[in-house]
Amino acid sequence: MAFEGLTERLQKTFRNLRGKGKVSESDLRSTMREIRLALLEADVNFTVVRNFVKKVQTRAKGADVLEGLNPAQQIVKIVDDELTKTMGKEATPLNKSEKIPTVIMMAGLQGAGKTTTAGKLALKLKNENKARPLLIAADVYRPAAVDQLVQVGQQVNVPVFQQGVDVDPVDIVKAGLDQAKKDKNDYVIIDTAGRLQIDQKLMDELKRIKALANPDEILLVVDAMTGQNAVSTAQGFNDDLDVSGVVLTKLDGDTRGGAALSIRAVTKKPIKFVGQGEKMTDLDVFHPDRMASRILGMGDLLTLIEKTQKNYDKKQTQKLTEKIQKNTFDFNDFLAQINKIQKMGPLKNLIKMIPGMANNPALKNANMNPKDMAHLKAVIYSMTKEERTNPDVLNPSRRKRIAKGSARPIHEVNRMIKQFNMMKNMMNKVSNGNMSGMSNMMNQVGMNGAGSGMPGMNNMPKMPMKKMSKQMKKNRHLKQKLRKLRKH
Known part of the structure; x- marks a missing residue:
């Protein structure tokens, strides 16, 4: 499970502080060193770790912490605050167009779970917003990508617009948007092509789709299990497309969780959803404060x-x-x-x-x-x-x-x-x-x-x-x- 190792390490660090009437400068340095190591082991970006530890240490040096009655609790509170800020303070809702349809463009590398996430998002909008979404199959390169989206659409009972694999993806998107306006679909989710790595041909095609569709959201789907590579991928897509948000998939897997703690700080773009399971209902809104509580081992009762x-x-x-x-x-x-x-x-x-x-x-x-x-x-x-x-x-x-x-x-x-x-x-x-x-x-x-x-x-x-x-x-x-x- 994501963050398991980080949670264990942080809890052990805080346990060493408990029972002390006061926390000395030496205790604080030792605690900061353990926090730094814990974050690095969780595959958090080095620059993010350095800035995070610096902020926590600066706040913890205050006399109210070092000389307070509950210094351990105060430091936990500071770490909780800074973790929440690092991941974005609060949940960020989807952008919504004043006119229908609201257009959501999905982007990402192959294997990140982009097509499945498109179906999960369609189901979420359908169930929670009483929406009538339409999925557009614009990935004409990956074998069976169109068929996969059709199957996903059938699972969530959402229509899929597709024209096979012999048509230019931009033309497919244009025809799909026309169909959505005709059928009065209030959301359109475009499943674009991915590659095994970022290349100029992929980016040029995505830029063309963006120029045509003028999407209200460009959601970058990133595999959390790839660790620091996920952050590099997010940065690369963001530089070319100016994404509006990130969806982290496979956060329930055997991952150290560094991507969730790094992406917001590096790209300045919010994590909007997280995928934590294989079922079509396993897509959750990302709440930074709740995730911080889970990382610190304090649970997540609201979720x-x-x-x-x-x-x-x-x-x-x-x-x-x-x-x-x-x-x-x-x-x-x-x-x-x-x-x-x-x-x-x-x-x-x-x-x-x-x-x-x-x-x-x-x-x-x-x-x-x-x-x-x-x-x-x-x-x-x-x-x-x-x-x-x-x-x-x-x-x-x-x-x-x-x-x-x-x-x-x-x-x-x-x-x-x-x-x-x-x-x-x-x-x-x-x-x-x-x-x-x-x-x-x-x-x-x-x-x-x-x-x-x-x-x-x-x-x-x-x-x-x-x-x-x-x-x-x-x-x-x-x-x-x-x-x-x-x-x-």
Whole structure:
């Protein structure tokens, strides 16, 4: 996950400051050295690192920090502020034309995820702005690029304008814009060609498309996993095209995150979106302050809440609550909740948004194995309608039939049913205000270090509930203090 190494290194650095009544000049120098090394290891641009450390050190030298009651907290606050400023202070919205359509031109090198990002953006505009976007296939060079965009358009149910690969891309864009005006599409997203590296022929073509389309947005799609090369790419495109914003893709991959911390400072252009997954819904608005909090291991509750709200249905939630209270929660409800959780993205990414959980060793490898989740669903799908709604009828012969129908061993079916019943009882007790015995029940279900765990959650770590609760409470307290400090 992006920033994981940086977060660990910074947290270790700040831990060394805690407990000290005062921070000496020597302590400050040592801290700045560790911060510098952490940023360089995260592949942040050298000039950006030098300027960042200089600003933090200048602010931290103030008497209120070195002689204050909570010097460690003050330095964390300064680092948080400067990280946010480096990445752009606040989220930058898309430019919108006064007349329709608003034209968005996508640019970038091959392999950055430009075509997929065009589809993700179209879906986002469609879902959140009630827009009617049109995708234009202007990449006539990469094999199957047009076909890929057509497939992407089908996935998100957005029309794609294409004229094959034997027409000049500028002519395709002109015809596509005419079609958009005719159909009254309020957004047009142009998927342009890319190269393996920047060359003059590519830039000349992009300049011609820009001159014709007069786009309201030129979004540069950059692969975050390429590190410093991403910054060089952004600078090269910006020099020729004057891009209006950047989309960072593959930020969920095994990347050190340096591109996100460097691009804004080097190009002076905002990061507008980040791609953090393979699903078409995995495109998020980039919030510098939230990203800074995640880098410092303080979580990102606002993004977590937004993800939850996307899958929130008030009537369904109320109905589910009533079923839990009446102890009538069944396998249909269980399946629906599994599907909702999966839509929100990988579990390990959600956990990192909870304050205190970001780099907790006990939760570092938390995840739901997709294969195990598929096996769990297969077991439920192999049940009859009666068995799903009334688990009490699942006698040995029925379980054997379910095991055979789902191609899973009988012991796995038995274990899943047993754990489902335990979880159902736990939910009933919690919803009715009875917290006694909850920890013991969590142990039995396998969420507290005992038992084999729910199917699909075999990689879940063992962490005592008391320790988890204490950690979350501690970090909520620190986050509140940081919020107060931000106001001053």
